[in-house]
Amino acid sequence: MDMILQAGNLEKTYKRGAEVVYALRGINLEINYGELVAVLGPSGSGKTTLLQIMGCLDRPSGGELIIDGSAVETLSGSALESLRRDRIGFIFQQFQLVSSLNVQENVLLPLLFSRRKPDYAYLDNVLQTVGMEHRRKHLPDQLSGGEMQRVAVARALINRPGLILADEPTGNLDSENSSRIFELLKKLNQQGVTIVFVTHNHELADMAGKRIMIRDGSIEAVHAG
Template structure:
């Protein structure tokens, strides 16, 4: 469970202050599937970064499973991020020289979690790429690369998957498949926050929130 109260985010850009979020109140329940829509620059990515402890707000309170994270040290944030949250991005961010298997396993290098070969392979099987274990990213399609990124996001057994435009680089057919894969994770009990410009996909979430100029426009 993530709870935000009066969340503000101001970026400093030279002498200029950019007010990216202006008082967000929001709760995301266990296992919930929520989509986030809004114009470019409305604060969607900023919100996702705060939810995922990749950045800290400049005002307000943010609790994850009852723990206040706003004033935490970076080392503690890293621990929360690793144990509870998986990220999926528009540009996949796979490591070019590593195989599918090695890319999925990568996050385990930085934490204490151990996983057996079988467990990694079964995650890759879950995203439909068991026959591609030893391929490198340049041998995969965009949709397949995103599947690898999703398997990698799952490797630490997260409670939340935060996805920023995961279908932004994909055609309609692959977008649909990636959406279905994410939805299947939600059905397994993982909470999902999906930022997307695709209003049809957004409408299929349990809840949509709309951002405009850093404010919530209401949800349905």
Template sequence: MGKRATGVLEAPSATTAVSLDGVTKVYGRGNEAVHALRGVSVDIRPGSFTAVMGPSGSGKSTFLHCAAGLDRPTGGRVALAGTDIAGLSETKLTELRRTRVGFVFQAFNLVPSLTAEQNVTLPLRLAGQRPDKRWVHEVMSRVGLGDRAKHRPGQLSGGQQQRVAIARALVTRPDVLFADEPTGALDTRTGREVLALLREVVDQYGHTVVMVTHDPVAASYADRVLFLADGTLVDTLEQPTADAVADRMIHMEG
């Protein structure tokens, strides 16, 4: 979806933004055990946009949760910006998620009583940090909400609320922004606007985005698509088109 811009404002801090090496995840034990991930290995480079796809139950959400430090793998290694997160204490892991990882979900998860700006700065306040007003204004302008700072979520459209969620994810200057079906609650036109914004934060500002989606059109905004099936990484597609992604999915589900 357009050539990569040369003006990267924030230099990446490692040669890989996210690295999974032989990652397994098993829920339950014995006959009840469910193997959600089976030896997944992949490197995601800084300043790239990666989509993760697969049939229902393929392990997409588990992949995202393990990669983002929301869930600990049963085996293997996960590194975020060069930091091996396997050995981190819960306190250190929480700190890493708060400062180096951004999250955007299908549900906007905004606090209704707070203004857009207050929702954006909430992660900083929870971390005991004083928000840099200039940076907050820049981030909100970046996502097209510079004139909506004082509006509460109920005064914003669904697309604007998701933009607030994206700004909130970016305000801590994360190494990686993880998005789980970020357009799932939006209509088609608004969803495209949000996808174009994610593409822009990669191209214009050098952020790294990893997005789980079921939509081939959404995946076409990425640089690369990872295909999961039965917890295994079975295919990748570089510079995807919606048709090519849909074709791969049809063959996987056939």
């Protein structure tokens, strides 16, 4: 199975006065096309930092990161932006919806940044997939938390990415809505989308095909199946 993402000796350091702080230390991992991967670890272990680097929202301090055949450290700023915009979808714990835009407008927002014309047939398909076609004209403050997260999932899909990165996608939801969102992510994964998600929820993580355990910026263990 081909790899969509490969990291070799990946490091992320910060300066704190005269001290060098390692947020990530010697990360080696491989993620194949079509995998559903959970990233677990205690607070401050480096989970979100890893996800941000995997999503090209931040650059590593050292090591190698290859995404969909592209070596990230060799890319220019514009090429990195194109990779992030066109091949990766993001889902955040806080939803990150624009309050003045309705559901449809929020979902289409990434196309505005990539200067693509909307494919309204595909938009309809995405909204139906997440069960929000009947709410497309509603504003975020007219939606429940679970509905807002479904809109965030739709927005992550609108550029047709091969890889979706989700940071605590169920963290702000009750157990019922958490289950619904996770079932939606599993459905997308079954359709061929590679999904990597950070979670504290071990029950959800146990349903992933691969679980990566992180502690103190290092991978402690990788469990498959």
